[in-house]
Amino acid sequence: MRIVMLLSNDGFRDARVRREASALAGAGHEVTIFALASDRTVETEWVEGFRFRRIAPRRTGPALLWNVLLWPWHFAELAHAADREWSFDAVHAHDLDILEPARALAASRAVPLIYDSHELFIDSLNQGFSADCGRPRRLARSAALAWMEAIGRWAERRGYAAAAAHITTNESYREFLGRRYGPPNPVPIDNYPPRRELGESGRLRRELAIEESQKVILYQGNFTHGRGLDRLIRALPLLDSEAVVVLIGWGWIRAELEALARELAVQDRVYIVDTVPAGELPEYTAGADVGVMTTDPINLSRRYCTSNKLFEYLMAGLPVVVSDLPENRKVLDAYPAGELIGDLEPATIAGAINKVLTSKRLDEMKSLGRKAVKERYNWERERAKLIEIYADLERSP
Numbered sequence: 001m002r003i004v005m006l007l008s009n010d011g012f013r014d015a016r017v018r019r020e021a022s023a024l025a026g027a028g029h030e031v032t033i034f035a036l037a038s039d040r041t042v043e044t045e046w047v048e049g050f051r052f053r054r055i056a057p058r059r060t061g062p063a064l065l066w067n068v069l070l071w072p073w074h075f076a077e078l079a080h081a082a083d084r085e086w087s088f089d090a091v092h093a094h095d096l097d098i099l100e101p102a103r104a105l106a107a108s109r110a111v112p113l114i115y116d117s118h119e120l121f122i123d124s125l126n127q128g129f130s131a132d133c134g135r136p137r138r139l140a141r142s143a144a145l146a147w148m149e150a151i152g153r154w155a156e157r158r159g160y161a162a163a164a165a166h167i168t169t170n171e172s173y174r175e176f177l178g179r180r181y182g183p184p185n186p187v188p189i190d191n192y193p194p195r196r197e198l199g200e201s202g203r204l205r206r207e208l209a210i211e212e213s214q215k216v217i218l219y220q221g222n223f224t225h226g227r228g229l230d231r232l233i234r235a236l237p238l239l240d241s242e243a244v245v246v247l248i249g250w251g252w253i254r255a256e257l258e259a260l261a262r263e264l265a266v267q268d269r270v271y272i273v274d275t276v277p278a279g280e281l282p283e284y285t286a287g288a289d290v291g292v293m294t295t296d297p298i299n300l301s302r303r304y305c306t307s308n309k310l311f312e313y314l315m316a317g318l319p320v321v322v323s324d325l326p327e328n329r330k331v332l333d334a335y336p337a338g339e340l341i342g343d344l345e346p347a348t349i350a351g352a353i354n355k356v357l358t359s360k361r362l363d364e365m366k367s368l369g370r371k372a373v374k375e376r377y378n379w380e381r382e383r384a385k386l387i388e389i390y391a392d393l394e395r396s397p
Contacts, residue, residue: 008035
């Protein structure tokens with residue numbers, strides 16, 4: 001089967017999308033991902049048996065029109081490019097912000113649509129707006145969110161009904177989407193890393209000139225509101241003076257985090273590293289001492305998320321400090337490889353990190369993390385479900 005995937009980023013750091021494309025290519029399908037062009041990627045690229053075709057949007061008109069009023073069509077040029085350039089048998093939409101163009105493309109070619117909902121997208125829209133503003137901006141923010149949620153629900157309901165198959169990332173999301181739009185419920189394909197034996201290469205400490213005596217507190221992922229990164233930096237003065245925080249990723253609040261570190265006079269203990277390729281990231285992860293995920297449940301999507309970074313930490317043998325959210329608790333109840341935190345007060349975060357670092361169970365936590373990924377939370381188990389979805393499509397008349 002020839003599959004076109006539509007993706008509203010450049011794919012450089014999107015491990016889930018790359019895993020899915022690689023799994024389908026390995027099963028004998030021809031996969032092309034139409035994604036956004038960026039200054040860190042090339043236009044056409046073969047990766048692990050599948051192909052990227054990247055498009056530079058040429059939109060006209062004010063940003064408000066595309067970013068708020070017509071956001072479900074924001075990335076329609078990806079679908080237009082696929083329609084002009086490719087022959088295919090299925091369209092795979094990665095998340096709601098590309099679903100409506102993907103639905104229209106699949107309908108025009110009379111091929112199946114697969115909707116892959118990475119999160120409760122409508123419930124995550126407030127992450128793009130800062131709540132720290134005056135009353136006029138708060139009113140404008142509320143109006144914009146109300147419109148975006150309304151048009152988003154319309155687009156998701158329309159695409160959900162048209163899809164031949166539905167995928168999401170965990171059981172909680174499956175239940176919410178099923179209740180919201182009706183049967184059939186999506187198939188949960190969790191975003192777990194592939195099994196991999198990781199040794200400490202020293203790359204993280206070497207590149208950042210961090211001493212072996214220093215304890216590395218690691219966060220990897222997006223730098224956006226709702227991730228508690230400001231609280232993590234505020235916790236740093238409460239930790240041992242040898243502790244440092246390393247943030248690896250990208251996001252629009254990076255400058256805010258750098259300014260906060262200077263304000264607290266801990267800028268020499270905060271290292272912010274640009275996104276690294278997904279294939280190289282585990283090398284950096286393995287060089288840390290504790291993996292942190294301070295998710296702030298500012299919406300349903302955040303409260304019920306399953307983050308791939310948790311399993312990347314566990315695979316690397318890092319004890320973890322993570323927010324006490326339903327999906328995180330399931331993991332740590334089964335494999336107690338760290339601490340759950342019930343709030344994001346800096347003192348709570350610091351207390352949990354100190355508890356982990358001084359625990360007599362430290363080696364046991366590291367071992368349990370590796371065991372968790374080896375036995376249960378790995379891509380090898382999830383990949384089979386994805387391949388079966390496409391096998392069912394091929395068998396359908």
